[in-house]
Amino acid sequence: MNSQSLIICCSLFVNSIAFSQQTPKILTDLKANYLPDFSYAGYHFGESQIPEATGKIINAVDFGVKTNDGLDDSKALLKAIKAATETEGNVILQLPAGRIILSEVLYIERSNFVLRGAGSGENGTEIYCPRPMMYLKNPESLAELREYLTTFDKRQREPENNVDLPFSQYAWSGGFIWTQIPGERVKSYLDKYEPVPNVLAKVISGNMGEHIISVSDVKGLKVGDIVELQLFNKDGENGEIITDLYKGAKVKPGSHHWKFPKLPIVRQQVEITKISNSKITIKTPLTIAIKPSYQAQLVEWKHLNEVGIEHLRFTFPNIPRVAHHVEPGNNAIFLTRVFNSWVKDVTITNADSGILGEEISNVTVQDIVTDGNHMAHYTVTLGGVHNVLVKNLKIYNKTVHPLSFNTFATKNVYLNCEIFADPLLDQHSGANHQNLFDHITVHINPDKNNSYLLFGGGGADYWKPSHGPFSTFWNLNVQVEKPSDKPVLLYGMKDGPFARIIGVNGNAKFEVKYEPDAYIEFLNMPLDQIPSLYDYQLKKRLK
Structure with a gap:
């Protein structure tokens, strides 16, 4: 490997000495090149597996939930969740198999609470939401956001598409399943x-x-x-x-x-x-x-503990997409104010946003699938959150920001995720720093110049740059649709300082352009011995 296989723009190039070398230099020389310890992300700081929760089981069918009858189940679900909330000790609200129709927000407002379905597959539990949240009563907890949007006249302006529309309060907030502490702000705006x-x-x-x-x-x-x-x-x-x-x-x-x-x-x-x-x-x-x-x-910091959402799927109608930021609110899950909690085994179809997080910490989101023909805004996004682990997320639908570290996100990890449609690894401005893309697989179709915009820097100018120092990419597996002998240029980031890019590899040769001052090592070399930085650091810490 020689220097011609890498395009550097104001970046520090670190040459991999030999293909046989299996330990990146950055792991052995941390004083020279700082690398954060990401191993604290996830449920109980990564030190415990997501539990098979036990406790008092409240069956939704006992409150009138009836699947597959074409009728709305919202009132019955609200009764069931009220009964579960009032039950002392650990509680599980069990949903039956089949299609449940939901047109109200289900708020989870207590600790030691698990919302459990019968599975995310065809024979499991489907929550079908026939109309978006814009048709529901305005949530009290988003009042400050609504005022912020109007005070600053936040609008999506696309003259070429004849679009001049106000932002929706649901563009990055809200969900039909919503964890919250009543009376606490979702996010600081004013x-x-x-x-x-x-x-x-x-x-x-x-x-x-x-x-x-x-x-x-x-x-x-x-x-x-x-x-x-x-x-x-x-x-x-x-x-x-x-x-x-x-x-x-x-x-x-x-x-x-x-x-x-x-x-x-x-x-x-x-x-x-x-x-x-x-x-x-x-x-x-x-x-x-x-x-x-x-x-x-x-x-x-007021928060809930030991909240779980598991074994179910959400489906939304495939409605036409109008424009960015004006999404009507087909959002599945909104996590706020939770700690040591989880979401697992969930499939989400045709959502505007699948799982949104804000003001949460040490949460694991794993075994998630997003799909459908609808163009989404987010899949599982991490904004204003700390030490969150997103593991085994598979993205089949087209999305504006498939994987995204957003405003104030720190020390979060996407691990073993795969993007099949128009992948983009987004860092969305707003003092977000020290986040990890770990062992991510992307499927790309390069443009006519044999280039691909993979590294996204979204967000508004008033919150730039796209990220702070030490954002890390580890063992990035890039699968090119029709590989050739010519190296593919992966580019897109212009204002992401001091990134760590270790182990870009795949079924073609690659060049990387990442600005400014990126540390790049193990280019075109798989990290077979240390496929996951998170797992490596966790194992080392727990010794």
């Missing part, structure tokens, strides 16, 4: 609604990648608490945290990095594992260093 947080400690210092923070003014914190660590930029356009967040990269941060000083620009949900005077140990490593000017704090 300063004036920012509540006074219950501050549990002021945080003075801490080092990136480490677990110990120095604190003062500690109030009632104890070992085992799950709290939110918040870092702020209160120093305007030249705030020190902006420089630290992007490590001085040659990128231009957008105005949202300083226009909302009351909103934390970096946040992590953390578990307290030790308290010793002014030193607190947290379970997971810091994504950036903490300095006094960041006015960092630990605050109360």
Whole structure:
């Protein structure tokens, strides 16, 4: 392999010494090239498998749910979920096999709750949603979002398509199954609604990648608490945290990095594992260093625990697609405010968005299929979330953002996922940093120049750049529809600093263009010995 097989634009090229070498240099020389530890992502920090939940079983059929009769089951389902919510201890709401018709939102608002179907296959449980959420009553918890959209006149403007339409509140929020804490915000949009947080400690210092923070003014914190660590930029356009967040990269941060000083620009949900005077140990490593000017704090974080959604499928009518951001709300699952929870064995057909996440941490989403003829916005997207693991996701439908790390997403992982239609690996701006695309397979059809836009940088200019440092691609398997002897150029990212791209391989030769300052290693070499960075790091940590 020589330097002609790689196009570098302002990037650092690291040459793989020999094909026989099976350990990337970045794993043995971390001081020279920082690589985050992604192994804490997922249910119980990756240390426990998703459980076969046990508890009191509430059968939906006992409340009038009747499958395959062509009649709406929403009222019966609302009664069943109310009974399950009021049941003490661990509870499972069991749905029957067959088609259930749903035209209301089912809110899960308690911990230790599992919504379980009879399977995601043909003989399992199908939740059919005949009309989108735009026809339902406006959710109270999206009132701030609705005001934000109108205040800033958020519109989709496509003159070439005669489109000038207001954004939908369901473009990136909402779902027919919706976890929430009643009265808690889904997401911060407007300063004036920012509540006074219950501050549990002021945080003075801490080092990136480490677990110990120095604190003062500690109030009632104890070992085992799950709290939110918040870092702020209160120093305007030249705030020190902006420089630290992007490590001085040659990128231009957008105005949202300083226009909302009351909103934390970096946040992590953390578990307290030790308290010793002014030193607190947290379970997971810091994504950036903490300095006094960041006015960092630990605050109360209200959330649900041990919530599961499993063994079912969602289907939506194949309605015409109007435009981006004006989706009417055929969204399956909306996860907010959950910790140590899961979604597994779910198939979603013809959705606008399959599974949306916001303000969640340490959740595993696995064994998911999205398909259908409808052009989707998202499949499983990760925005405003921390340590979420998406595992074994197969995407057969065309999607604007098939895999997407969105605003404020940190230390999340897509693992063993496969995209069959128009793949794009999207990082969607908004101070998202240190996320991992791990052992992803994509099926591409290069353009006439033998190139393919694989690395997406979505999102608005006011939240640019597309991502912060140390976003990582590990063992990316690219399958070309009609491979030739000529190398295929994989490109698309222009403002993603200090990415780690290790092990791009497949059934053709590839060149990679990723800007600025990417670390690239093991190009055109499979990582047979370490196919998954997440699995490797987890195994190493648990030793």
